[in-house]
Every structure is written in C-alpha cells, then in structure tokens.
Amino acid sequence: xxxxxxxxxxxxxxxxxxxxxxxxxxxxxxxxxxxxxxxxxxxxxxxxxxxxxxxxxxxxxxxxxxxxxxxxxxxxxxxxxxxxxxxxxxxxxxxxxxxxxxxxxxxxxxxxxxxxxxxxxxxxxxxxxxxxxxxxxxxxxxxxxxxxxxxxxxxxxxxxxxxxxxxxxxxxxxxxxxxxxxxxxxxxxxxxxxxxxxxxxxxxxxxxxxxxxxxxxxxxxxxxxxxxxxxxxxxxxxxxxxxxxxxxxxxxxxxxxxxxxxxxxxxxxxxxxxxxxxxxxxxxxxxxxxxxxxxxxxxxxxxxxxxxxxxxxxxxxxxxxxxxxxxxxxxxxxxxxxxxxxxxxxxxxxxxxxxxxxxxxxxxxxxxxxxxxxxxxxxxxxxxxxxxxxxxxxxxxxxx
Amino acid sequence: xxxxxxxxxxxxxxxxxxxxxxxxxxxxxxxxxxxxxxxxxxxxxxxxxxxxxxxxxxxxxxxxxxxxxxxxxxxxxxxxxxxxxxxxxxxxxxxxxxxxxxxxxxxxxxxxxxxxxxxxxxxxxxxxxxxxxxxxxxxxxxxxxxxxxxxxxxxx
Ligand SMILES: [Zn+2]
Numbered sequence: 001x002x003x004x005x006x007x008x009x010x011x012x013x014x015x016x017x018x019x020x021x022x023x024x025x026x027x028x029x030x031x032x033x034x035x036x037x038x039x040x041x042x043x044x045x046x047x048x049x050x051x052x053x054x055x056x057x058x059x060x061x062x063x064x065x066x067x068x069x070x071x072x073x074x075x076x077x078x079x080x081x082x083x084x085x086x087x088x089x090x091x092x093x094x095x096x097x098x099x100x101x102x103x104x105x106x107x108x109x110x111x112x113x114x115x116x117x118x119x120x121x122x123x124x125x126x127x128x129x130x131x132x133x134x135x136x137x138x139x140x141x142x143x144x145x146x147x148x149x150x151x152x153x154x155x156x157x158x159x160x161x162x163x164x165x166x167x168x169x170x171x172x173x174x175x176x177x178x179x180x181x182x183x184x185x186x187x188x189x190x191x192x193x194x195x196x197x198x199x200x201x202x203x204x205x206x207x208x209x210x211x212x213x214x215x216x217x218x219x220x221x222x223x224x225x226x227x228x229x230x231x232x233x234x235x236x237x238x239x240x241x242x243x244x245x246x247x248x249x250x251x252x253x254x255x256x257x258x259x260x261x262x263x264x265x266x267x268x269x270x271x272x273x274x275x276x277x278x279x280x281x282x283x284x285x286x287x288x289x290x291x292x293x294x295x296x297x298x299x300x301x302x303x304x305x306x307x308x309x310x311x312x313x314x315x316x317x318x319x320x321x322x323x324x325x326x327x328x329x330x331x332x333x334x335x336x337x338x339x340x341x342x343x344x345x346x347x348x349x350x351x352x353x354x355x356x357x358x359x360x361x362x363x364x365x366x367x368x369x370x371x372x373x374x375x376x377x378x379x380x381x382x383x384x385x386x387x388x389x390x391x392x393x394x395x396x397x398x399x400x
Numbered sequence: 401x402x403x404x405x406x407x408x409x410x411x412x413x414x415x416x417x418x419x420x421x422x423x424x425x426x427x428x429x430x431x432x433x434x435x436x437x438x439x440x441x442x443x444x445x446x447x448x449x450x451x452x453x454x455x456x457x458x459x460x461x462x463x464x465x466x467x468x469x470x471x472x473x474x475x476x477x478x479x480x481x482x483x484x485x486x487x488x489x490x491x492x493x494x495x496x497x498x499x500x501x502x503x504x505x506x507x508x509x510x511x512x513x514x515x516x517x518x519x520x521x522x523x524x525x526x527x528x529x530x531x532x533x534x535x536x537x538x539x540x541x542x543x544x545x546x547x548x549x550x551x552x553x554x555x556x
Contacts, residue, residue: 063487134487138417145419146451149548150519152499153488160481161501161518168479168531214482260457262450265518267478267501 003284005251007112009400012239012246013362015044015232021195021350023127025226030071033124033228034083040230041084045243046118051232053090053116054081055107056123057099061353062224063154065135066128075124075228090116098254098390099123100354100382105393107233108249119233123355127224143263155302156221158264160213163304165268167215172307172322174215178206179325180303181219184341187332188348190372195225195350220303225350229359236399247365247395250379251285253278254391266386275312275387286394288379290314293394295364295380296338297357300345305386306330310340312387342372354384361395414542416490424452427468432547435539437473439504439515440466448508450515458513471509473537474554475502478516482525496525500551502535520550527553 017039019025025032041048054077060068070079077091090110094102100123107119133154140148147153166172185201188194201219209217239246255278257270283289290296290313298309307321315338316324324330324338332339343360346352361380363369378397384390421429424440428451431438440452443465447458456464479501486495498521503514521527522538534554539547 131487136489138415138489139420140417141420141422143451145421145425147518148417148488149419149542150499150550151416151483151486151488151491151494151497152518153486156485157481157483157499161479161499164481165479165501165531210484211482212485214484216481259513260449260453261516262518265501265516267516 003281004287005285007108007400008250008287009248009396009398010236011108011111011233012236012248012399013231014234014239014242014244014246015040015046016359016362017043017230018193018355018359019228020193021225021227021352023195023225024129028072029124029126029226029228030075030079032226033075033080033122033230036228037080037084037120037122037230040120040232043244044232046232048084051085051118051120052088053107053110053119054078054088055092055094055103055110055119055121056080057094057103059097059099060126061155062128063133063135064128064131065137073126073128075122080120080122084120088116090119096254096389098354098385100358100384101252101254101391101393104249104358105252108252111233111235117234117238120230121233122228122230123353124228125225125351125353127226127351132224146262147264152262152264155264156213156216158266159302159304160216162266162268162271163302164215166304166307169268170319170322174207176322176326177220177303178203179330180300180306180341181206181347183330183332184300184303184345184347186348187342188344191344191349194344194348195223196344196348216302222301222346222351225352227350227352229352229355231358231362244368245366245397246399247362247397248399250394250396251282251287252391252393253282253285255386255388257388266388271308271386271388272311272318275308278387278391279312279314282392282394288394293379293381294377295342295361295374296340297343297360297380297382298340299354299357299383299385299390300341300347301351301353301385303347306340308387309383313381313392315340354382354390357382357384358393365395365397414490416542417488418542418546419548424466429546431468431470432539432549433545435547436470437537437549438468438470441469443467447512448515450517469508471504471506474506475504475517475535475537475551477501477529477531477533477535478503479531480521480529498523498525498527498529500535502551517549519548522550522552
C-alpha cells in the first residue's frame with residue numbers, strides 16, 4: 001500500500017466565484033449561495049444543467065444556541081441542487097472539521113469514479129444576529145457535560161489552552177504573533193471581496209488589543225461573516241475544452257487525533273503528532289514532497305494555527321514556527337520570503353474557513369491572480385482547520 | 401479523598417450550567433457530589449479513562465462495564481488560560497478566572513495513556529502558575545447534590 005492517490009491530477013478545478021464577505025448580507029444565505037454557484041458555473045463556461053454533482057460541508061461553527069436552518073444559516077448540497085439542477089447524480093456533505101479538504105475529496109472521488117461529471121463544491125458561512133458563541137443553556141447532556149459545568153466552553157478557551165502550552169514550551173512572543181496577524185490583514189486588505197478590504201492592521205494596534213482568553217485577543221480570531229464561495233470541478237480531460245487553465249488536485253490528507261479527548265480540548269502534543277502523520281499521508285497521496293510545492297497557504301482561523309501548520313508540513317522544525325514568521329519570513333512583499341498568508345487567510349477575509357487558502361492556490365496556479373499573481377506557481381498546497389482534525393490538499397498545473 | 405473546606409465548597413446561588421447525568425456518567429457525578437474524583441476503569445483491560453465512552457479506547461471492548469474508580473486527584477498543569485469573557489450563563493461574576501489543563505498523575509495511571517481534565521483553578525488569577533505546577537482536585541458545590549471538579553495549587 002503506497003498511499004499514492006490513483007486519481008492524482010485527473011480531476012481539475014475549472015471555475016470559481018467568491019461572494020462579497022460582509023458582517024450581514026443583504027439577502028438570505030441561500031440566495032447568496034445560488035447566485036455564487038451560478039457565477040462559478042458561468043465562470044467555468046458551463047450551464048447549470050451540466051452540473052450533475054453537488055458537494056459541501058454544512059458545519060455551523062458556533063457554540064451558541066443558533067438554529068441550523070437549511071437555506072438560512074447553512075446551505076446543504078441538496079438544498080442548492082434543488083434550486084440549480086434537481087435530482088443530480090451525486091450530492092454529498094462532508095461532516096468532519098477539515099471541511100475544505102473533506103468536501104473537495106468527495107468531489108474529486110465522485111468525478112474520478114464517474115459518479116458525476118461536473119461538480120460544484122460550495123461553502124456558505126453565516127453570521128447569526130446576536131452573540132456568535134454565547135448560550136443561555138443551563139443544562140448540558142452528552143459530551144459537553146464534562147466541560148461546560150466546569151467553565152470550559154467555546155473555541156477561544158480551546159485555542160488559548162493549546163497556544164499557551166506552545167508559548168510556555170517554546171517561548172513564543174506576542175510580537176511574533178503580531179507578524180502573523182498583520183501579514184494576514186495586509187493581504188486581506190488588498191482583496192476587493194474581503195470584509196477587511198482596505199483595512200490593514202498595524203503592529204501597534206495588534207499589541208494594544210486586550211486579551212479575551214490569555215494569550216488570545218480578538219485580532220487572533222477570524223471575524224464571523226456572511227459569505228459564500230463556489231468551485232467547479234470536472235475531469236482533466238473535459239477541463240481541456242473549458243476557458244480557464246485547469247488546476248488539478250494531486251492528493252489530499254486529513255489528520256487523525258491520536259487520543260479521544262474532552263470536547264474542544266486540543267493538547268499541543270496531539271496536534272503535533274497527528275500533524276506529522278497527516279503530512280506523511282499527504283506527500284504519499286500527492287506523489288510529491290514539500291520541496292516540490294511552489295506555494296503553501298496555511299490556515300489561520302486562529303492565528304497560532306499558522307505556526308502549527310508550518311511545523312506540521314515541515315516548513316520549520318517543531319517549536320520554530322514563531323521564529324520562522326519573524327523578520328519578514330512570511331512577508332508576501334519581500335522577495336524570497338514564504339508568503340503563506342498571501343490569501344489573506346480567514347484573519348484577512350473573515351470566517352470563510354479554508355476557502356481563502358483553496359482560492360489563492362487556484363488563482364495562482366491558474367494564472368488568474370491579477371495584481372497578486374506570482375511567477376512560476378505550478379504546484380500549491382492549501383490547509384484547513386487544525387493539523388490533527390483538519391487536512392490539506394495539493395494542486396498541480398499538470399494533468400495526470 | 402477528603403473534601404477541603406473552603407468558601408467555594410459551599411453551595412452558592414448560581415445560574416451556572418449543570419450536567420445531565422446519563423448511564424455512563426452517573427457514577428462520576430455521584431462520586432463528585434461526595435467530593436471524590438473518579439475515572440472510568442474498563443472491566444476488561446483495567447485502563448482508566450475520562451470521560452467513559454461506548455467502546456474502550458484501549459482494548460476495543462464493546463462492553464467495557466466501566467467502574468468509577470477513585471484517584472488521588474493530584475495532577476500537573478500542562479496549560480492554562482485566563483478567561484475574561486465567558487459565553488456561559490452564571491460565570492459573569494466569576495470572570496476573570498483561570499482554566500487549567502491538568503494531566504492527572506495518580507500512580508494508577510503509570511504506563512497507560514495520559515488522562516487530562518480541564519477545570520477552574522480556584523486560587524484566583526494572581527496565583528503563580530507555570531507549566532508543570534502541582535495541583536490537586538477541588539470541588540465547587542453548585543447545588544446541595546451537585547459538585548463539579550476544579551483544581552487548586554498544591555504545595556510541592
Ligand atoms: Zn478496555
């Protein structure tokens with residue numbers, strides 16, 4: 001068992017659309033998703049009746065008491081299919097945490113197997129009215145009974161515990177994390193669709209921000225938004241006849257936590273050990289290693305995840321991520337740097353989950369990045385979520 | 401374990417969320433009400449775990465018949481955070497408070513996978529804290545019949 005992905009570079013991304021990212025959209029999430037999907041299908045040079053596959057992940061990542069209503073707070077593959085091309089040959093939803101690698105994998109597998117010819121992969125994120133994470137629940141059954149009564153609740157405390165373990169062990173400074181957040185916001189400020197368009201953040205602003213859950217401040221967290229992105233995938237063979245340069249999926253992998261833990265408890269060692277095996281599976285699947293990847297885009301929904309992804313992928317040794325980003329190490333404007341947040345990330349776009357990383361890889365490899373276009377990007381890698389519960393995808397300009 | 405008498409141990413008027421015990425968790429919460437920390441011991445392989453699950457993580461038993469087994473409640477701090485804004489009811493008057501990520505060190509856990517708990521540190525936000533600091537379990541009495549585990553610094 002080599003782990004090599006047999007459908008390597010046989011399925012390609014051939015079009016996309018990204019909605020404006022706003023705090024609250026002026027129409028329903030469902031309507032925004034239909035519009036965005038239609039735009040992506042048109043971008044790919046296709047008609048809606050040619051789309052016979054729909055894939056998404058509907059995770060609504062709130063710990064608050066918000067209703068999950070299809071078309072309103074989430075948009076499922078079935079909901080979108082019913083409004084674009086009813087009764088498709090294939091419709092599926094990914095239910096894990098690494099939603100972009102997970103749903104892209106479902107789409108790639110469907111096309112490679114012939115279960116569908118043209119698949120729309122979309123991701124629709126909603127920002128409900130009221131506090132995103134707060135709850136008024138006074139009783140917790142199931143897994144949360146082990147944490148909520150004790151006061152351990154919500155993703156801020158989750159990442160604060162993980163990151164403080166990192167800080168204590170490796171001596172990471174707030175100044176280093178400032179470099180991450182300022183870089184994400186700088187790149188995000190250049191994106192017309194971003195919530196943070198034209199609004200970069202200064203190092204001084206970052207450092208002046210009070211703590212929410214030490215050592216995490218508001219600027220270390222992506223902001224909840226309404227936003228939708230859609231991508232169209234088809235076979236490499238069909239992609240040749242479509243208008244844009246195709247970007248092929250070379251392989252993918254997702255992490256596997258080594259130990260069952262309390263809900264939302266992410267011990268640092270779990271992320272490190274699972275991240276290492278995730279990366280091994282990724283290189284085996286894609287049939288290439290890190291040194292063959294021209295552009296890496298790491299996930300940053302919480303800023304410390306940038307270090308953990310850099311380390312999991314082997315860009316630097318474990319515990320060195322906070323040094324790697326210093327002194328312009330990831331500055332997209334510095335020649336020779338490693339621009340891992342060129343996409344603006346979630347910190348620079350808003351809570352689009354792993355979409356910005358996927359989108360930047362697509363735009364750069366297809367040569368469609370406009371002012372941000374970098375020369376000679378023929379392979380790329382995007383990450384989503386954490387190295388132990390999320391995953392990554394590798395892309396190539398070359399057909400398999 | 402003997403309950404430590406401290407102000408926090410007395411029932412307080414609180415809107416804090418409470419657990420809803422189920423078949424797997426009821427023995428834990430019954431022991432906690434007596435201020436006794438227990439872990440779930442698999443009847444097939446003897447591994448201690450927390451929280452108990454439907455299948456034993458260690459031996460794969462689908463009938464682990466977990467036994468709530470007292471442990472000494474000692475642990476070391478692996479990480480912590482100061483929570484300054486709680487998303488839960490009943491904590492508004494308690495912020496800022498410290499949450500600690502604790503690896504239990506009861507000798508019964510030697511040679512088996514680590515067991516980690518997360519709970520409040522009752523010594524306050526100014527207590528000296530470092531990775532590896534020794535703590536022991538304490539209990540917050542939320543109702544006469546309900547106590548939830550927390551921690552306090554232990555003299556090393
Ligand atoms: Zn067992």
